[in-house]
């Protein structure tokens with residue numbers, strides 16, 4: 224799918240709000256693509272333009288090369304059958320059982336009962352809800368409710384799945400299990416997944432590529448490991464801050480910009496995913512203070528914080544090495 228010069232302006236009694244501006248972006252078939260940004264950055268507007276829940280004010284949205292702005296009523300229904308959607312608050316019908324909730328899109332589409340029954344059983348198996356067919360949503364946990372939401376989206380065999388803050392209402396453990404389910408579905412069915420979130424940990428967990436939105440514009444976009452390794456934009460850095468471990472307190476309290484005689488250097492050695500960290504640097508008389516390295520999509524991303532003697536040139540450790548400051552040491 225492709226966004227070309229996409230802009231969205233909302234007009235209300237309070238005036239105009241430019242929610243999106245100049246969005247040019249491609250999302251490839253079969254990838255898990257994340258949209259992140261602060262509240263009000265335009266994430267929902269972008270996601271909802273994919274199935275035309277929002278109409279562009281400018282530019283175009285192409286799905287399989289087709290500009291969806293021109294679709295008539297019947298074509299729009301066909302498009303939306305190819306694009307499933309799941310929601311933060313699940314949007315299940317409380318008065319219907321799990322089976323009835325999941326079967327609903329098939330009933331609306333007029334799929335014969337026998338086939339519908341088989342397809343509902345198949346997707347409930349896929350999301351791990353066998354045995355819950357006759358349960359009502361109020362008796363399910365949040366994670367189980369979202370599994371029903373996923374099953375209901377998949378039962379139409381879509382090519383694209385849109386996830387609107389699908390894990391924001393869940394605890395961390397349940398979030399992880401839902402993200403793993405989505406990744407599993409992406410692999411098994413080759414489904415394209417587009418998700419919005421305000422948490423970089425969600426992006427890190429399952430996305431292949433990401434776009435960071437800021438005030439309706441693209442702040443940056445790229446493979447997740449690259450954006451994590453070398454965030455270019457202040458908005459991205461701010462979103463990453465909760466995931467980056469702060470320096471140990473006793474060290475940061477003693478850190479100074481200018482070296483006093485005998486001070487050691489505090490050096491940050493980022494790992495940008497090009498290669499796994501090479502601990503041979505530790506043999507050069509430096510001391511390891513802190514290490515954080517995450518594998519992201521097959522790349523090692525993170526940083527080491529080292530204490531190095533005053534005479535050592537940080538560049539001798541790595542071209543990316545950065546001096547954070549100086550500290551007095553006891554010896």
Ligand SMILES: Nc1ncnc2c1ncn2[C@@H]1O[C@H](COP(=O)(O)OP(=O)(O)OP(=O)(O)O)[C@@H](O)[C@H]1O
Nearest residue numbers: 233235240242260261262263264265266267268269
């Ligand atoms: N129907 C609407 N009418 C008027 N303004 C709107 C409408 N929908 C969204 N907006 C405004 O457009 C901007 C972008 O909203 P959007 O919901 O796309 O952002 P978001 O990144 O998804 O935010 P959040 O994380 O808070 O859901 C915001 O300033 C919002 O107030």
